[in-house]
Amino acid sequence: MPKRISKQQRQAVLNMLAKGEYRDTIAAAVGVTPGQVSAIAAHVTMGTYTLPPPDEEEGPEGAGEVRSTSINLLRQLRRLEGTHRPQRYLPPIFLGADAETGEDAFWNPDPDTGAANPHVLVLGESGFGKTYTISCLLGELAQHGILSIVFDYGQGFALNSLPSEFVAATKPREILAGRDGIDINPLQIFPSDVLGPLNVAQRVADTFARV
Numbered sequence: 001m002p003k004r005i006s007k008q009q010r011q012a013v014l015n016m017l018a019k020g021e022y023r024d025t026i027a028a029a030v031g032v033t034p035g036q037v038s039a040i041a042a043h044v045t046m047g048t049y050t051l052p053p054p055d056e057e058e059g060p061e062g063a064g065e066v067r068s069t070s071i072n073l074l075r076q077l078r079r080l081e082g083t084h085r086p087q088r089y090l091p092p093i094f095l096g097a098d099a100e101t102g103e104d105a106f107w108n109p110d111p112d113t114g115a116a117n118p119h120v121l122v123l124g125e126s127g128f129g130k131t132y133t134i135s136c137l138l139g140e141l142a143q144h145g146i147l148s149i150v151f152d153y154g155q156g157f158a159l160n161s162l163p164s165e166f167v168a169a170t171k172p173r174e175i176l177a178g179r180d181g182i183d184i185n186p187l188q189i190f191p192s193d194v195l196g197p198l199n200v201a202q203r204v205a206d207t208f209a210r211v
Contacts (some may be wrong), residue, residue: 005032008012010049018051035098035105040101042092093140095120105139131156135166142170161174 005013009030016026017040027034043049092106109118120137124130135157138148148170150157159167159174166172175182186207189200 005030005036012047013037014044014051017041017044018053035101036103038108039103039106042104043111045092045108054203083134091144093137097190109141139166139169 009032012030013026013032017037021029023034023037023041026032026037029036036038040049044051051178052053092108095105095107097103098105107120122130122133124133131154134150138150141148152158155161157172159172162172172192187198187200
């Protein structure tokens with residue numbers, strides 16, 4: 001079971017989060033687990049902890065050596081002049097308790113908070129509540145105005161099978177892509193994507209490679 005982090009370790013984590021370092025990089029440099037880094041990042045979002053100004057803090061010894069290769073590019077791009085930065089972060093979503101440490105576990109879907117990534121993976125055998133868990137997460141996101149897209153191969157989110165509470169909270173729109181098709185342009189370049197042309201070319205090449 002991981003040891004509880006010290007105040008010095010927690011401050012070092014906060015310092016490196018303020019610099020935009022990746023979760024695994026912070027964990028390795030400070031000597032804590034990636035989960036503990038995520039927990040601290042969640043508390044930052046909730047306002048329990050505050051990130052120091054990026055230009056004033058110093059990371060733990062040796063952290064500067066990996067800084068050049070581990071800076072979170074997304075945070076750098078959002079600092080560019082003219083780029084809109086949100087005034088508030090999306091609150092982390094409570095998932096439950098960590099089976100190893102007993103600490104509260106959160107899913108932090110907002111990359112602006114310094115989380116290593118906004119992804120979550122739900123695993124379980126048939127009938128163990130995967131669809132229900134995802135429904136709860138989607139409901140929480142909807143309460144914060146975050147839209148979601150569900151590719152529903154198993155028909156678990158068909159409108160006629162959804163609980164009325166979920167429908168009222170999320171107001172889902174069903175698209176029957178197999179019957180009606182869907183209007184997606186794989187060649188579209190988005191203005192917010194600074195590497196748009198390169199990303200589009202790579203996406204099209206990857207698609208053709210799989211056909």
